[in-house]
Amino acid sequence: MNQLIHGLRLISTVQYSGTDKQWRATRELITVSKQGTAIVWFRRDLRLCDNPALCEAVNNCKSVIPVYIHAPEEEAPWLPGQASNWWLHKSLSALSDSLQHAGSELIIAKGPSLTRLQEIASKTGATHLYWNRLYDPMTQARDSEIKQGMGEQGLHCHSFSSQLLIEPTTLKNKQGTPYKVFTAFWKVARQRLQEMTPPLPPINKLSAPKIPFPSLPLSSLELLSKSAWYNKFETFWQPGERGAHKQWEQFLYNSLPYYDEQRNFPAEEHTTRLSPHLHFGEITPKQLFWTLQHENDQSPGLSQSLDRLSAQLGWREFAHYTLFHFPHTATESMDSRFTKDHWNNSPDSREQLERWQRGETGIPIVDAGMKQLWQTGWMHNRVRMIVASLLTKNLGIHWLEGARWFWDTLVDADLANNTLGWQWTAGCGVDAAPYFRVFNPARQAERFDPAGRYIKTWLPEFSSADSHELINGRQPANNRLSYPLPMLDLQKTRKQTLERWQRIKTMPKPPAPH
């Protein structure tokens, strides 16, 4: 009962946070005379709420042209994967609808980004270009070229911060180097976040461009792959800004009070499931953090859950922060002692990788996770750590192989989060887990899926299995289950891994890359 009341009040907070007070604050910013035409270049900020680039363009310019340019090759070597493309398709469609409602139209084009932007500017007479900043290495490089290229054509470029709570350049430790340990980073960051400006109000009215530039149909981007394996995704997700807000409100109402205690239990649905929405910028970390802070002042009973969830946003910040400062880590281990030949390159490793990908390792909690990933484009975070530990530690396969699989199959595939997560588990990244941290899937299943509900959901062959089978999988003496025997000996591989990692960790530490 108490929790219901909490939930209701929180929802009203969300809606309130985007209305009067800030409306007034923003209106004061509106300049007296609006001039010219602006292009608002949408990238991974597919929303109309709390969108500084859009707000500023609307406030400063007479007409606004919303543009999306599809240029996946500009993100090489990390071209968005298939699950990600499915989401993008849906999200663009949602954004396009919202813009239409606001009296405008989303112009969809194909790259190269610079050429297209210059073309659109010259055909529409636009004099200003607005965008929200991204921080991955490829986009950083591309965007500075755009800034220069557009500048040469006499256009004014304006970029804004909205993807992150903290601009990566503005936070350093006492030695003047980037933080490499989460707790130290977050201690300072959260202190700074005490003073935060509120999220911006939604833009629900836009003046249509005077000279329309023909948009390509969304379908021409060919974001939906032919195999249509993602058909089932639609029952799990609602991409787009409206879906993001719905998910957030549902979480606040149903799950926030349980978050601290329940978030580690993959069978419970008490995580936010906002990762893909955040990745595509359908909702901002500020919108979330603002609500959490506001609630923290009022409901001390929730503080554990609120802190815990804030810290998750902190990890997201930390991941983007470290990738910004150490861009090479997207493809190389942060700890350079982990060279290519540290990893398992045996002739068997290719087949082992494939069994892991298909969810046929014979270890129930791992296979359940891999099936959940395949069917929904998402995996519970606890299970991500378990499957990643099995691949990198027990099987000794390079974390990049796991990162690439996740990249293609996750709807929330995000270079910064993916890089940090995999290197953390493998023990070669920033704030590396002590090398001796090897997850025992059986023990993890026992602790976090005690009734086997998660395993039974994704592995129907276990529907009538006993608890021993749920934890350990099929045993050699038991032919009752139509399920593979475990592909490895957990105890033996753990021991071998500890020895191999210990060898690395006793080597002299290489000089820091910074």
Added chain:
DNA sequence: TGTAGTTTCGG
């Protein structure tokens, strides 16, 4: 955000 083996605690 680890595991596993050993020691200590408390009824």
Added chain:
DNA sequence: CGAAACTAC
């Protein structure tokens, strides 16, 4: 004697 605490990896 099982649970909790401790400790090495």
